[in-house]
Amino acid sequence: MKNISMNVLPVFLFLVLFIIVGGCITKTTDNDNSGMSGPSGQVVSANPGTLNVPDVETTVSGISGPGSEDVNYFSDGKDFPLTREQILKHLRTANEVAKEAKAAGHHPFGAVLVAPDGETVLMKQGNMGGLSHAETELSRRASLQYDPDYLWNCTLVTTFEPCAMCSGNIYWANIGNMAYGAPETTLKNLTGASKSNPTMNLPSRTVFAAGQKPIRVAGPFPELEDELVAPHRDFWK
Numbered sequence: 744m745k746n747i748s749m750n751v752l753p754v755f756l757f758l759v760l761f762i763i764v765g766g767c768i769t770k771t772t773d774n775d776n777s778g779m780s781g782p783s784g785q786v787v788s789a790n791p792g793t794l795n796v797p798d799v800e801t802t803v804s805g806i807s808g809p810g811s812e813d814v815n816y817f818s819d820g821k822d823f824p825l826t827r828e829q830i831l832k833h834l835r836t837a838n839e840v841a842k843e844a845k846a847a848g849h850h851p852f853g854a855v856l857v858a859p860d861g862e863t864v865l866m867k868q869g870n871m872g873g874l875s876h877a878e879t880e881l882s883r884r885a886s887l888q889y890d891p892d893y894l895w896n897c898t899l900v901t902t903f904e905p906c907a908m909c910s911g912n913i914y915w916a917n918i919g920n921m922a923y924g925a926p927e928t929t930l931k932n933l934t935g936a937s938k939s940n941p942t943m944n945l946p947s948r949t950v951f952a953a954g955q956k957p958i959r960v961a962g963p964f965p966e967l968e969d970e971l972v973a974p975h976r977d978f979w980k
């Protein structure tokens with residue numbers, strides 16, 4: 744009898760240990776899971792540092808997104824209110840505004856607001872400072888002067904792709920169409936990490952796609968890139 748209990752005891756102790764350790768591991772895993780859940784039990788991002796923006800191609804209805812290889816992307820096809828020729832003409836006007844801004848001691852950026860007829864230039868605006876980008880100033884002025892429903896049928900035409908701040912202002916001003924000449928990536932190559940203009944890399948289409956209305960975008964227009972880049976060549980040194 745004594746021999747049997749001596750043989751069974753280690754097995755019994757091992758089983759008890761096994762159950763206790765197993766219970767602890769299960770509990771730790773439960774805690775991890777509850778840490779991943781929001782208050783209502785929704786699973787929250789496991790990596791809060793990741794920017795979670797929707798895929799442009801699948802979220803902007805009726806407008807297919809550009810591939811990085813498709814540098815001559817023109818979103819309109821049928822819907823954009825301006826023809827390619829009209830956009831090129833207004834881009835050249837915007838570039839004249841950019842040169843005037845430069846002559847006045849500001850950054851060489853320019854933008855114009857085009858009426859729904861595709862021809863009439865309602866406003867012109869050059870850059871006025873580090874936070875006073877041409878497109879932000881134009882959007883703010885336009886929203887003070889025009890009805891949002893009217894602005895939805897207008898087009899903001901700008902020399903360089905608007906940054907995230909400017910895209911946000913265009914969105915909140917309810918300007919429904921935007922055309923740009925050169926991409927933000929080209930600007931980033933020109934400015935580098937310039938203190939007065941540390942260019943971002945966040946496509947305006949991506950900013951718009953995170954919103955709730957389908958702002959139409961046309962650009963870039965590589966045939967104008969040299970003209971648009973010219974005022975910048977000697978500027979960001």
Ligand SMILES: Nc1ccnc(=O)[nH]1
Binds near residue numbers: 852853903
């Ligand atoms: N697209 C722009 C970039 C920086 N500044 C501006 O005024 N515009």
